[in-house]
Amino acid sequence: MNLTFFLLLSLLLFSAGLIAVMSRRNLVTVLVGIELMLNAASVNFMAFNFFVAPDPVVGQIIVLLIIGLAAAEVAVFLAILMVLYRARHEVDAEDIRELRG
């Protein structure tokens, strides 16, 4: 168990999240992908905190911040999703293009 292992794990998580965000059309899956990417970042922070700079505990604080941010983001995202679904009866990312310039 060393730093490289955690970095690889984080890379794996991030890539999985990115693929989900980029390739899926359902916005719920996109949300899941975003959560995965955020968690990958958290894993990274914790790993560096544990192996490189245990004191002070800046890494842990940032991770707590990310978790809080993620919770808020999910709340907003889901609220938007609900409204969208009510209005259009679909949550397909490719079909929702009202903001095209």
Place this chain on the structure above:
Amino acid sequence: MSPTLLVLLTIFAPFVAFGISLVFLMRRPVLAQGVALAGGAVSVLAALLLLAGGPAEPVRHLWFASGNFQLQFGFVFDGLSLAFGAVVAVIAFCIQVYSIGYMHHDPGRTRYFAMLGLFGWSMLGFVYSVDLLQAFIFWELVGLASFFLIGFWYEKPEAIAAAKKAFIMTRVGDVGLFIGVLMILNLTGISDIPALLDAETGLLAHVSGGTLALIMMLLFMGIAGKSAQFPLHTWLPDAMEGPTPVSALLHSATMVAAGVFLFARLHPLFLASEVVVVTVLAVALFTAILSSTIALVERDIKRVLAYSSIGQLGFMLAALAAGSLFAGVLHLILHAVFKALLFLCAGSYIHRFETNDMEEIGRLGARRMRWTTAGLLAGGGALAGIPPLAGFFSKEEVLAAISYAGYTAFWLVALLAAFLTAYYTFRMIFLVTLPARMEQGAKDAAGDSPWVMLVPMAVLTAGAVLGGLMMGPLGGLLGLEVPSHSLISMLPALGAVAVGVGLAWWDFGRARAPRRGFVEALGPLHTLFVNKWYVDDFYRATFGRAVHAVSRLLQKTEEKGLDGGFDNAAISTSRLGGLIARLQNGWVQSYIASVILIVALAGFYLGIR
């Protein structure tokens, strides 16, 4: 009453009438007429009282002083001002009375009478001016008022064009006049006319030779513009587009008379330069010939009269330039009387028959309008110079002045012009009164214009017949001796007139007359006269085209350069916006992709560094 009060009444009565009618009486033309007539009557009475009071010292009031320069407004009361001021007031009043009949159907009467007031005010102000700058201001006001009146029927495009032409042509001359006035001010610091005329301290004491000639030529430019002398004469015939009473006023006592009056006012200064004298004589007599020859072939009665005015103005200027103030002023005043009469007669025919064509007027039975025709005969005879009518005396004086000054060649030209004048005047009279045949029913159309039109014509007819009696009093007013001529010295002029009248009788008057002028046999000359010596065409081809080219150039510059430049800037901004807007495709995942890509690239860049 003191002269100052009287002169203020003379000048400002028409102006007050103008202001009141224009401000309060726009919808009440009958009342406006009354106000205008009251103003005119006050003006006439005051002018006649002034004249009766005789010459007096000028009065001056300081308007403002700046450094050494003092501008004074005031009035001169010498014989010239008094006599001509009275003539202006009387003729303007006659024409106002006549206009009641002539314009009684016109909806814009208030404006018409108000403008007549403005015209009278500016001309009278000019005549009594003591200061050169004051005179210049009123001179321009005269031009402005005539612009309004020529373009009175503003819904007619020709009237607008004529008004603009009159304004612009006289403006060309006025530029010269203004430069001349400024040069006088610059060189002497004096703008007071009596002071300028003073032999010891006036203009002649300050400048001489070339400078003097230049100044006087510049002043003459303005006079040529106002008094319609070649090459600035073309506006006057076009000014016929205005109402006929306006033409009568414009051609007799105001507007065109202003130029001659200024020449008479500054007479000694013009005479001081030999170059100027000869130039003025040449220009004036050339103008007389040119306008008379055009009048030979003109069919429009008002235009014949317009060209005759140009010719007679040439006579006045020639007489003044030849050194005779008396002859010039006499012809100015008498011409004002009989030319106003002729225009009022023409207006009477036009009002009745609604055509300007002389042959048609004759055919429709002009002869039946006995009073008008009597006026036409008196005025025409005076214009031609038939003794003992007014024009005979003044024309005699003019010809004698040119002859006595020793300009024999010019005298011969003037005789030719007098012959042509007699010919075309009687051509007009014969065409109008002795038509080849009259329309059926012309007899029933007997009757004449209403009395408001006939009374002013009668007054002016009396003036045209008895004008010769004015010579003595006028000479006394001007302080000049009336020259006496022997019968033999009058013979050439009388002969020229007689030949002209006789030829007109042969061509148009006798029972089996060909009713074609002798000029029609002259081929190319006839074409030249019909086309008015191509002066208008020349202006159109040169100045007109140049102005149009410049304005087209400026228009293109504006359209392509300024306007087009801003248009292009706006269009390209909008297109750029369109291009950038394509990035906003609305597809969330493409946004994320670009974010990731940019972050990745940035990370890569930072990594390899």
